[in-house]
Amino acid sequence: MTDSHSASRPTTPELQREIDRIYAVQLDHVTKDFGGGVLGLDDVNLGFRTGRISVLLGLSGSGKSTLLRHINGLHTPASGRVRVLGQDMDKLRRSELKSVRRDIGVIFQSFNLVGPMSVLENVCAGALGSLRGPRITLMMYPKAVRRGALEKLDRVGLADRAYQRADTLSGGQQQRVAIARALMQQPKVLLADEPVASLDPVSAHDVIDLLRQISAEDDLTVIASLHQVELAIDFADRIIGLRTGQVVLDRATAGLSAEETSQIYSSVSGTDIAEVGSSDDANIARAQMPKTGTEAAARVGAYR
Numbered sequence: 001m002t003d004s005h006s007a008s009r010p011t012t013p014e015l016q017r018e019i020d021r022i023y024a025v026q027l028d029h030v031t032k033d034f035g036g037g038v039l040g041l042d043d044v045n046l047g048f049r050t051g052r053i054s055v056l057l058g059l060s061g062s063g064k065s066t067l068l069r070h071i072n073g074l075h076t077p078a079s080g081r082v083r084v085l086g087q088d089m090d091k092l093r094r095s096e097l098k099s100v101r102r103d104i105g106v107i108f109q110s111f112n113l114v115g116p117m118s119v120l121e122n123v124c125a126g127a128l129g130s131l132r133g134p135r136i137t138l139m140m141y142p143k144a145v146r147r148g149a150l151e152k153l154d155r156v157g158l159a160d161r162a163y164q165r166a167d168t169l170s171g172g173q174q175q176r177v178a179i180a181r182a183l184m185q186q187p188k189v190l191l192a193d194e195p196v197a198s199l200d201p202v203s204a205h206d207v208i209d210l211l212r213q214i215s216a217e218d219d220l221t222v223i224a225s226l227h228q229v230e231l232a233i234d235f236a237d238r239i240i241g242l243r244t245g246q247v248v249l250d251r252a253t254a255g256l257s258a259e260e261t262s263q264i265y266s267s268v269s270g271t272d273i274a275e276v277g278s279s280d281d282a283n284i285a286r287a288q289m290p291k292t293g294t295e296a297a298a299r300v301g302a303y304r
């Protein structure tokens with residue numbers, strides 16, 4: 001089976017188990033029809049290997065976020081099958097879906113931290129999915145959660161900022177905190193929708209390096225959307241190009257020549273430009289920062 005397998009459906013449970021071991025995420029003939037002639041995804045067949053990093057590239061509107069939202073069970077396909085960590089997403093009961101989602105961490109372009117709360121509290125909030133009841137203050141989290149959060153902060157190099165207000169950190173630091181928060185779920189799959197689009201190039205590289213390191217250490221399957229081809233090549237094991245909901249490119253990044261790199265630009269965009277799309281300004285992320293825990297939860301909920 002290749003990474004872009006066209007799903008000849010497995011016939012035995014043993015074979016399916018083996019496929020599930022190799023591919024953390026599988027999309028078989030997935031089509032999403034938004035109506036009005038808009039196909040968010042158009043017969044997408046992809047298998048995302050466990051522990052690998054894949055980057056989705058494509059112009060605005062090509063279907064990157066739509067694909068990520070299918071993996072998280074937020075969208076259901078009009079036809080086809082989405083299988084995540086050995087489960088068919090459309091066959092799960094609510095509690096089962098919740099359990100699969102706990103294994104899927106998500107990070108966003110706009111970080112979605114609660115600005116006035118401390119960094120440590122923001123990270124602790126990553127454990128909320130496995131705790132009962134609301135936690136209004138830091139001390140309401142169990143000690144083990146607080147200790148775990150500090151460990152995660154140490155991992156992303158920010159333990160010394162634990163008690164600082166989140167909105168006083170730089171954009172790159174805030175995204176590191178968001179990564180630490182996602183790690184509180186001990187995810188097996190991490191979805192990152194344009195995780196560095198709001199960052200300057202140096203901070204973007206730092207965040208990407210951190211994600212690479214975590215993926216390698218934790219055998220974490222990472223699926224990210226990016227706009228920068230060069231960054232994608234540095235970061236990913238594999239690049240998937242989308243155009244109008246279709247996979248127009250799917251290849252490993254190892255050993256790409258300059259000519260092949262320029263072909264990526266043209267395959268994905270349909271033109272010969274040197275940058276696919278453009279990145280936003282860091283201020284946008286700050287302006288979009290939720291002001292309350294409820295607002296942040298609502299936004300995170302858009303992916304949960």
Ligand SMILES: Nc1ncnc2c1ncn2[C@@H]1O[C@H](COP(=O)(O)OP(=O)(O)OP(=O)(O)O)[C@@H](O)[C@H]1O
Nearest residue numbers: 034038039040058059060061062063064065066067
């Ligand atoms: N909820 C929705 N209802 C209707 N159409 C939608 C919806 N979500 C996405 N679409 C459409 O599906 C297509 C793919 O959108 P998507 O948001 O996945 O693109 P994208 O590649 O993530 O773009 P960007 O780089 O701007 O984030 C677009 O034409 C978009 O307008």
Ligand SMILES: [Mg+2]
Nearest residue numbers: 064065066193
């Ligand atoms: Mg998007």
